[in-house]
Amino acid sequence: xxxRVKRRLRAELGEDVFASWFARLELQExxxxxxxxxxxxxxxxxxxxxxxxxxxxxxFRSEADGIESLEVGVRGAMAPARPGAATLxxxxxxxxxxxxxxxxxxxxxxxxxGPVPDGELGGAPLDARLTFxxxxxxxxxxxxxxxxxxxxxxxxxxALYNPLYFHAGVGLxxxxxxxxxxxxxxNAGRRVIYLTADRFMYGFVNALxxxxxxxxxxxxxxxxxxxxxxVQFIQGRSIQAEFGHTLNALIDAGRQVVVAADRPxxxxxxxxxxxxxxxxxxxxxxxxxLDEGLRASILQSRLEAVRASHPTFEVGPAVAEYVxxxxxxxxRDLEGAVNRLLAHATLTGAPVTLDTAExxxxxxxxxxxxxxxxxxxxxxxxxxxxxxxxSDILSERRTAAVVKPRQIAMYLSKxxxxxxxxxxxxxxxxxxxxxxxxxxxKIEKAIGEDTALCDEVELLKRxxxx
Ligand code: ADP
Ligand code: MG
Numbered sequence: 001x002x003x004r005v006k007r008r009l010r011a012e013l014g015e016d017v018f019a020s021w022f023a024r025l026e027l028q029e030x031x032x033x034x035x036x037x038x039x040x041x042x043x044x045x046x047x048x049x050x051x052x053x054x055x056x057x058x059x060f061r062s063e064a065d066g067i068e069s070l071e072v073g074v075r076g077a078m079a080p081a082r083p084g085a086a087t088l089x090x091x092x093x094x095x096x097x098x099x100x101x102x103x104x105x106x107x108x109x110x111x112x113x114g115p116v117p118d119g120e121l122g123g124a125p126l127d128a129r130l131t132f133x134x135x136x137x138x139x140x141x142x143x144x145x146x147x148x149x150x151x152x153x154x155x156x157x158x159a160l161y162n163p164l165y166f167h168a169g170v171g172l173x174x175x176x177x178x179x180x181x182x183x184x185x186x187n188a189g190r191r192v193i194y195l196t197a198d199r200f201m202y203g204f205v206n207a208l209x210x211x212x213x214x215x216x217x218x219x220x221x222x223x224x225x226x227x228x229x230x231v232q233f234i235q236g237r238s239i240q241a242e243f244g245h246t247l248n249a250l251i252d253a254g255r256q257v258v259v260a261a262d263r264p265x266x267x268x269x270x271x272x273x274x275x276x277x278x279x280x281x282x283x284x285x286x287x288x289x290l291d292e293g294l295r296a297s298i299l300q301s302r303l304e305a306v307r308a309s310h311p312t313f314e315v316g317p318a319v320a321e322y323v324x325x326x327x328x329x330x331x332r333d334l335e336g337a338v339n340r341l342l343a344h345a346t347l348t349g350a351p352v353t354l355d356t357a358e359x360x361x362x363x364x365x366x367x368x369x370x371x372x373x374x375x376x377x378x379x380x381x382x383x384x385x386x387x388x389x390x391s392d393i394l395s396e397r398r399t400a401a402v403v404k405p406r407q408i409a410m411y412l413s414k415x416x417x418x419x420x421x422x423x424x425x426x427x428x429x430x431x432x433x434x435x436x437x438x439x440x441x442k443i444e445k446a447i448g449e450d451t452a453l454c455d456e457v458e459l460l461k462r463x464x465x466x
Contacts, residue, residue, distance in 0.1 A: 171330025
């Protein structure tokens with residue numbers, strides 16, 4: 001089963017991601033529902049834990065019965081792993097660790113892995129499907145799309161908006177737009193590199209390892225357009241410093257930098273203040289959630305694309321309308337829905353009815369992600385509802401008129417975001433996590449006793465969530 005897991009990971013993640021992270025991942029034993037995996041370095045261990053644990057677990061589970069959790073250990077390490085530290089029992093997306101760990105360099109004796117493959121330095125290949133042509137423009141992404149096109153078509157003279165920074169929740173088209181820029185720049189004969197944060201970090205660590213860091217930097221700085229995806233994942237002191245230098249060097253030289261992340265620059269907690277403000281210094285564009293019209297258009301365009309290779313695949317207008325209404329979360333789920341409908345049609349040979357569509361996409365409808373709520377929005381909304389200012393909420397003032405909204409805002413931050421108590425405390429003017437905990441408990445109790453407050457908080461929740 002383990003060999004199948006590895007084969008599937010290789011097929012799903014692509015050869016070079018697999019080679020970078022999983023080639024040396026080995027199964028040590030399975031006992032009591034726990035699969036113990038090992039890798040040769042602590043760097044690999046922490047990388048796999050923070051980026052791929054739920055993926056590996058899900059794959060493993062689908063190939064073997066009775067696997068409950070995974071542990072990743074370092075081969076040859078003397079000390080046993082902290083019990084439970086690497087265990088993942090529920091496949092929830094783990095928030096980034098608040099303190100950015102210093103990335104460790106792998107031990108020199110294991111280091112040389114041959115010359116750095118060009119793929120790592122030269123960036124990830126662009127997905128041929130993700131072009132401007134296949135990108136559907138609607139109200140929520142029109143500005144982002146326009147900025148992307150301008151930047152991509154711009155030639156000669158210093159970069160326009162630098163950096164161009166997109167942010168949006170998952171599946172809203174960031175990567176699609178970035179690839180679109182990549183294709184257009186490439187087609188215009190200019191030099192472009194598309195890198196994910198993973199690849200940037202790996203490329204950099206690997207370059208240090210093989211003493212080609214200088215070549216890596218030079219290569220990065222010798223291009224016309226650098227595209228960096230998912231920069232919220234960049235962490236580690238030396239790497240983020242390097243990221244900062246690269247950013248400065250490119251921008252100062254008038255080269256275009258395009259960046260995407262799941263949050264605005266100010267909320268990139270793993271990066272230091274200077275890097276954040278550099279990222280915020282160009283044009284920052286948010287891509288909003290997909291409204292129903294946009295969802296319907298994206299769905300149609302996906303269906304047409306699929307029909308090119310499956311001419312008998314038909315989805316009637318009622319079914320399409322149902323899917324576009326039901327799948328509200330993001331483009332990725334829409335794509336998943338199309339795949340499920342296609343699988344259903346192919347396997348049964350029957351036309352896709354509303355009934356079968358409902359069954360086929362049920363899990364996507366149920367599991368759709370709640371909207372990501374930002375602490376800042378909570379503070380703003382609560383402040384305006386209670387006629388205080390946001391700075392009152394963040395201040396030290398302890399008058400009742402300020403304390404209550406502050407506590408409600410803390411409570412909402414706890415229940416509506418994935419942030420930890422210490423993180424919430426920091427975002428409320430540097431308060432201690434015990435203060436936050438006290439506020440959360442107090443409001444929970446008050447809600448139980450006071451129906452007016454209960455309704456009020458419920459209303460605030462709804463306002464924040466849609
Ligand atoms: P993100 O990087 O923001 O998480 P992606 O760019 O990977 O999102 O988009 C997820 C899926 O949804 C992709 O298949 C993408 O092609 C599709 N998608 C998202 N927005 C659009 C759009 N406006 N037009 C066409 N497809 C889209
Ligand atoms: Mg993406």
